Amino acid sequence: MDFSLTEAQQDLAALTRRITGDHVTPESLGPAGSGGFDRALWTALARAGILDAALPSSVGGGGFGLLEQCSILGELGRAVAPVPYLPTITMAASVLAESGGELTERLLVPALRGDRVLAVALPDTGTPTGFTAERDGSGWRVSGAQSAVPFGAFADAFLIQATSPEGDVVAVTDADELTVSPQQAVDHADAALVETSGAPATVLTGHAAARLRARGTVGLCALQLGVLERALELTAEYARERKQFGQPIGGFQAVRHRLADAHLDVEAVRLTLWQAAWKLSEGSDEGADAPEEVATAKYWAAEAGHRVAHTVVHVHGGVGIDVDHPVHRYFVAAKRHEFTFGGATAHLRRLGSLLA
Secondary structure (H helix, E strand, C coil), X not given: CCCXXXXXXHHHHHHHXXXXXXXXXXXXXXXXXCCCCCHHHHHHHHHCCHHHHCCCHHHCCCCCCHHHHHHHHHHHHHCXXXXXXXXXXXXXXXXXXXXXXXXXXXXXXXXXXXXXXXXXXXXXXXXXXXXXXXXXCCEEEEEEEXXXXXXXXXXXXXXXXXXXXXXXXXXXXXXXXXXXXXXXXXXXXXXXXXXXXXXXXXXXXXXXXXXXXXXXXXXXXXXXXXXXXXXXXXXXXXXXXXXXXXXXXXXCHHHHHHHHHHHHHHHHHHHHXXXXXXXXXXXXXXXXXXXXXXXXXXXXXXXXXXXXXXXXXXXXXXXXHCCCCHHHHHHHHHHHHHHCXXXXXXXXXXXXXXXX
16 A cells, blocks of 8 residues: 555645635635535636546546545645535545446536536435335336435435435436425534435446445545644644743643644544545445445544544633634534544444454
């Protein structure tokens, strides 16, 4: 395994950082718990070629893959950028590119142009799906419900994990066929309760759910790495500047130990993330080649994310719980990433089952 970043990864990360630096500001993000989708930033990323760069050239992409997507996601995490890159590109677009068919033109191409947002309704690890798909005289119909679907409030189409005789994922190409109720999560108002009773759907053959879950979990770990890395940098800067008893608080042993432990946690997230991403990118079946590595990466993203997030708040003291302070956005983003697709306990149980 070679975790050195390639030139493409470095270039895409640098470009993403520059674009997010120009667009993401406290004013653009709005009050805590509001917004959730910066369409201007999404359009800027599409025009710069960020959305299609890390997809196969066969569908008009730049010929790169998951490793490059993780580099982009890390930068989006550092900026806590409210854009649906993870569900739209890393999950939905990547799986659609592998599946091919008429959905390529209907969903994939508009998504790469930044014209459509794709959301993915995927249950947490160890939890059964709440959707079923059945065939009638006119085709496939999907029924069921799921709460807190990320970016569901802004989605134009959905990929949904559903129980069916022929496949485990269906595509609903028109969100108007579903009942989508916006919900407010801890950091943004982008989630949605998705309900349907007989919406027309297209079944993706093969084990699409496994591919969606593997790519989505690793991509989420990349987002978490960016969040934790930048949050720790801000905290270290604060510890150097904030003074108590005539000296910077970073000089106190207790604070130094907390920051040192947080640094080790961030490095653990980094190592396990790139191990899982590398293993997936090298495998032929991305849903089955690296289950242990994916579970390990998500465990560390959740467990270490919890510890680092609380260290950030504790070192900042009273300002750390101010919802208008910049570090609050990193705290709530880290907490959300901790539990998305299942928390530390769920993935530790999965890892135990795999090893047993």
